[in-house]
Amino acid sequence: MARSEQLEAILPAQYELEYAEPEDLPCCMERLNSLLDEAIAGRHLTRRDLLSVLRDRYKEYKRAQLLAEARRRSV
């Protein structure tokens, strides 16, 4: 997977984990971990390190999702 695609996949995977129904949580966690592992492979980083530095990108992503959802609801 290209680096930009990796990044674009991690943000929605975290969002899906956050909003998953309880029965879907393990599957979402597994997917996020797998993407993170792929991104940090061969580097001295942990999954948490990577998510920590992605904080600003993730907040922007989540905010955009919330605004889009609010717009959909108001239509």
Place this chain on the structure above:
Amino acid sequence: MSAITTLPESVKERWRTAGRLADVLQAEVKSRRHPFVARVVSWFNVCRVCQDLEEQMLLAATPCGEDQQLHAALLSSAIASGEGLLLECADAEALRPLGITPEALRAKIESLRITFEQWHTELNLQRQAAVLREVFGGAV
């Protein structure tokens, strides 16, 4: 709760409502008089209160420090009570009525920990830029 007397009224109200609801739900989570599955459902509702506050903070033009403080407190408390439920959940069958396994609790706790890390820990901006460059190259 005496600190809230110095805050704007709208923030005070949000603090009071979210805090009160979380307190009620956390009492349910901790009350061993209730069936285990009911306590787990209450815990998921505590998580939802944290999430709701976070959404308000993300959508606010300028989230205030007190909201951040409340968010950190609620998250810490939800992580702790989730860990407590997980300890009580040695028998995977205990969650069967909800259609979930202990892995679901574990995943939710990890999600809360990630959120805490992203919202309430310090970050060295140079290190952040270096890691993003290293992992994603020019994609960030």
